[in-house]
Amino acid sequence: MNPTLARLQRLLVMVPWLLDHPGVHVEEVAERFDVAPGDVLDDLDVLGYCGLPGYGGGDLIEVSISGDRVAVRMAEFFARPLALSVREGLALLMAARATRDSGILAEGHGPLESAIDKLTDHLGGPAGLPVVLDIDAGGSDLLRRLMPAVADQRVVRITYRSASKEETTVREVEPWALRSTGGAWYLQGYCRMAEDARAFRLDRIRDLVVSDERAPDPPDEPPRPPVYEPTDADPVVVIDVGPESAWITDHVVLSDREQLADGRLRLTFRAATLEWAASLLVRLGANATVVTPDALRDVVRARVEDVLVNYGQG
Template identity: 25%
Template sequence: MNRIDRLTAILTHLQSKRTVRASELATRFGVSLRTIYRDVRSLEESGVPIIGEAGQGYSLVEGYRLPPIMFTKEEALSMLVAEKLVEKSLGEQSSKFFKEALIKIKAVLKSSEKDLLVEVQDTIQVLKSNPSQVMDKSSKAFHTVLEAISMKKVLLGSYVTFDPEKKTERELEPVGMFHSFEQWYLIAYCRLRNDYRTFRLDRFSKLEVSEISYSTAKHPTLKSYLDQVSAEQKLHQIILKVPDGAMKYLANSKYNYGFVSEERVGDITEITFMNSSIEGFVRWVISLSDLVVVKQPLILRNRLAELIEEIKTMQG
C-alpha cells in the first residue's frame, strides 16, 4: 500500500471509531509507530481536525465527516460475498440488520460497481457455512474466479484430482461458486471434458484469467444447476472417528463410499465422506462398528443403532 492510500485508509479508520490508538493503526497497516505519527501529522497539516489525547489515542473532531468513500471492484465484490456468508451464519434478526447496513454502504458505490454486484450476485451461493473455515488457501483462487465471472473470461487452471492424484490443465467457463461442507466449489463448463464439472477451489495449483471471452447465455444459472443436482442426488456429510489401529481396514474401501478428506486429531483420524445413501453407507460401516465411531450425522448414528438391534433380534 502506498502512502496516499494509507493516509486515506487511516482517515477512514478514524471515522469508524470514537478513538483509535496509534499501535492499532501500526498493526493494521504493518508499519512502525513512527510512520503512523508522521502520517497523522501530515493529515493534520492538510486540514483534517484530529485530536490526539495522551494515553487515549486519536479521534476526529465531532461533526467532521468524509465525503462518500469510493470502493474498488474487489472491495465491492467482497461485500457481496460477506452478505452471502452472513445470511447463513447469523440469526434472522442479526442478518436483517447486517443487510440494512450493507444497503447504506452500497448506496455510495459508483454506478459501475452497482451494476457489477447485480450481475455477479446470482453466481455465488452459500449452502452451508462454517464461519471459521469459509476461506483459507482457497482465497486467491476465489478472487480469480470472481474476476473471470465479472469480465466473462475463460479461466486457465492446473487442477489436481484427489484419487488418483493427477494434474490436468483445464480451460473453464465459470458458471458460479458455492460454499458447502466447509469448502468453496466452482461450477464450470470444462472445455477438456466438454461438460459441466465441479471443482474444489483449494485443488487448483494455478488459476488465472485468460483473454478468451465466453458467452454466459448458453450456460444455466448457478441456482438452476444446483437445483438440478440436488434433485438428482442429495448428499449427506458423514464424519467417522477412526483410531490408528483401524485405519488399515478403511484404506481401500473408503473410496467407494464418497471419501472427501481426513484430518488427524491426536491418535484419532476423522474421515469425511459425502454420500447420497444413508442406508447404503450404514450397511458398510456396520462391519466396522467395533472399530469406528460415527461423529455425524445423527440420522446415521440412529440408523446404525437400529440395525444392530435388528441383527440381535434376528440372531436371538
Template identity: 25%
Template sequence: MNRIDRLSAILIQLQGKKVVRAAEIAERFDISLRTVYRDVRALQEAGVPVGAEAGTGYYLVEGYHLPPVMFSREEAAALLTGEKLMANLSDHSNRKEFSNAMQKIKAVLRGSEKDFLESLEDNIAVVSRRRPVAEEFPNRFLSDIQYSLGKQQILQLDYFALHNETLTKRDVEPIGIIFMSGYWYLIAWCRLRHGYRNFRMDRIKNVSVSAETYDRTRHITLREYIDKYGEYDTPLFEVKVRFPAALSRRIGEQKFHYGLVEERTVGECTEMTFMAPCLEWFGRWLLTWGAAPEIVAPLELMEKMQLLATEIKQHYLDPRSHS
C-alpha cells in the first residue's frame, strides 16, 4: 500500500472509533510507531483536525466528517459474502439490520460495482446444517443483547435449559457473545446461579433489557472467559454409537442437534461420535431408537441406559403407575 492510500485508510480508521491507539494503527498497516507519528502529522498538516491524548490515542475533532466512502470491487464482494453469512448464521434481528445496512451500502456504489455484485449474487451460497429453531423460541434477540452489552445494562431472560428441560427466569450481566459449533451463545454472569454461564440464544424464549446498569470491570473479559472455560462451562462427554446404515439415514438432521462431530462407516454400520453435555439427556434420545444402536463408549452411558430401561420397565409393570 502506498502512503497516500495508507493516509486515507488511517483517516477512515479514525472516523470509525472515538479514540484509536497508535499501536492499533501500526498493527493494522504493519508499520512502526515512528511511521504512525509521521503519518498523523502529515494529516494534521493537510488540515485534518486530528487530536491526541497522551497515553490514550488519536481522535478526530467533533464535527469533522469524511465525504461518503467509496468501496472497491473487492470490498463490495467481501460485503456481499458477509451478507450471505449473516442470512444463514445470525438471528432474525441481526439479519434484518444487516440487510438494511447493505441496501444503504449498495446505494452509494458506482454502477460498475452494482453490476458486479448482481452477477455474484446467485453464485455465493452458505449452507448451514443447523436444525430450524422451534416456533416457541423466536430467535430474534441478538440485537437486544448487543445493545445491553454496549450500554452495560442488565438482561432479563426466560431461558429453557436442555439438560433438565426447564424454563427459568434469569437476571444476567453480559460479558460477550460468541459463535461456536453452529450456534450463538450469550456469555454472562448469572445472578441466579452466582457464576458465569453460557446461554444458547435459540433457547431463549424472551428477553427484556433492564434500566439497571452493571459495572463490566467487575467481570472477566470475554477473551479471559474463553481461555479459562473453553467453549463450555460444563464438561462434555465423548460418545461413540454405531447405528445400522438404514437407521442412520432415518436419523437425518437429529444427529446435529445432539452434538455430532464425526461419523464414519464401520462394516455395515455408521459410527457417530458426539460431544454431549449430559449423558441422561443423550440416553433418553437414544432410547427412541430401540435396541438398534450399539454403544461403543463411554461405559457410563451403558450404565445410564440400563437405569433408564429399568425405569421404563418398572413403569409399565406397576399398574398403579397408570392410575
C-alpha cells in the first residue's frame, strides 16, 4: 500500500484511540498498531500539523510527548458522534442490508445486524422497513467465488464478453482486487493474454474457474479505478444529438461540446473502439447523427442491419 495512504488510515484510527488512552507509552501504541516506535513518533510529528480550517493555535491538534508517554488534545472533533443526513443514513442502511443479504460474509454477523437495527431506529422506521435491492445484477455469485480467490492470490480463468469489441475470450488473470464503481463490480488484475493490467466487469464474465496456481504478489500501488481513460490512439468521434439525448454526456469523456443553432448538441469525444461507439449510437436511434468518422457510419449501419435480421425485418 502507498505509505502516505497507510499513514492516513492509521492516524484516523489512532487519534480516537489516543484520546481514550491519555499518557499511553509509545511502545504500547506501536504494539497496538503493529508499527515500529519510530513510525509512531513520525506519525505524531505529522499529527501536530493537522486540525480544523484556520490552522491557528487553537485549531491544530496538540500532541504532547513526555519521556515515552503520549497525550493528544484539541482533537475532540474526532471523538464526536458522526451526524448523518437522512440521505446518508438511508444509503448506509441499504449498503448494510445488501452486504448482509449478499451472502459474502461469514456466518454469524451479529454486529452488522445490530448496526442495521440501530440505524433503522435512528431513521425513525420500523424494524422491517422494506429495502429492495437487486444484488444479483452485479454478479454477486461470482463475487462470492472471487473473494477467496483474490485473498489467496489464486490465478483464475474467465470466459469474458467484451462490450466494446463484441467478442468472447478465455483469459487467465492474476487477481489483484475487487472494486465496486458506477453500480458494477470489477475484477482487477494482470491479464496474461493482454500482458497488461485489466479490469473485468463481473456481469460480463460468462464462466469462472479458480485454479490452484498461486499468482505473484500484486503491485504495491493500488490499481486505479476501472474507468475508461482516453488515449491519443483512440478514434475521435463527433456526433450531433437532440436535447432529449443529452444523457449521453454522462457516458463519454467529452473533449468538446457545442450548442448548434437548431438546438442540437455537437459532441466530440474519444472512444475505445468504433464498435463501442456504434453500440451507443444504436441506443440513440434517430436522435443522433454521425459527423465523423465515416468508418463509424459503416459500423453503425452494419449493427442496425444485424438487429433487423435478428428481428426478422432484414
